[in-house]
Amino acid sequence: MSFYLAIISPSDSPLLELPLSSSKPAPTSSAASNSAGSTFPSWSTFTSASGSDLGAPDGKVIGGNLGLVSAGGVAAAGGTGERQLMQMIAHMSLDGVEEMMEGTGSLYLRGVEKYNEWTVSAFIATSVKFVLLHDHKNDDGVRQFFLEVWELYVKASLNPFHTANTPIRNPVFEAKLRTAAKKFL
């Protein structure tokens, strides 16, 4: 099972991106449960995707200037190509997240969108959004994971050396995120 967590600031710039792989075995044995790289479907999603998927939604800034040129190389084996795809999926779903956010009052939005085999879930922590891409259903675990992430994020932002809404480059924070991921996902 593999995941991809993105923390997005209110101005839609990414504060943290973290690809993860879970230690728990997948409930269904469909995909091979190796590292994050190999579970990705080997066929390129771009050759078969409709034109609307490729176009960036209006008003969204795709973080990191990944561009569609580099995404075209996804058909080749894993590595950075997939990561950029996951980043793009996460950001594309922000529109859907915001729509759902206005509908419900709860903080945790599960299954905002499905994209091929990836489900996108989001958690709105007031101004900051946590977006998680996951391939298997695990609602309770994901929810608890989001709450953990929220706590860790609050503690990290209380650091006097961290300026608000800048990318978080704190190795301690990342290490704690990974242990939380192993615990809940």
Added chain:
Amino acid sequence: MSAGGKQYKAIGDDNWKRTDKVNAELFTLTYGALVVQLIKDYEDYGQVNKQLDKMGYNIGTRLIEDFLARTGMGRCQTFAETAEVISKVAFKTFLNISPTVTFPPPTAPSNPSLPTPSEFTLIFDENPLAEFAELPRDAREGGLWFSNVLAGVIRGALEMIQMQVEARFVSDVLRGDETTELHVRLVRLLEEEQPENDE
């Protein structure tokens, strides 16, 4: 010394109960903002340490009056007693923490005019000033002592009661060390003189 220790602890606890409290997070955030602003202004970690020490000195010279008024304790007989009072009564009253006091083994050529022991180390297992702080790498390499204001406070306070000391941090968990330790060394006992100018 243990009977005196218990007594000091009781005095410290009692003082803490009687003082007004302020929100701990607000205090921590205020101190953190102060340090970050000093870093932005001076851009040199050695200077920031010095400024924190100066600020602590100014706080300490005033704090000692408050402390003596609150506790009404008499003169300490030995420097070791001073160390105990600082850790069990003073830190408890003002920060609600109790650092541990250790005395390093006496080195051979000690100054005969000074009372022995003439130095001690405070070991902090928790530090409310640095509750959520994580030092960035260049602060760690530049030698920043985040809680250096405490060293200044001790220096200022003891100077008002006729003891000139040198106080400095020797290790800090924020820097990656195992413990946070503050070393205090008695330099000399002062005669009654005019107080030093506030800087």
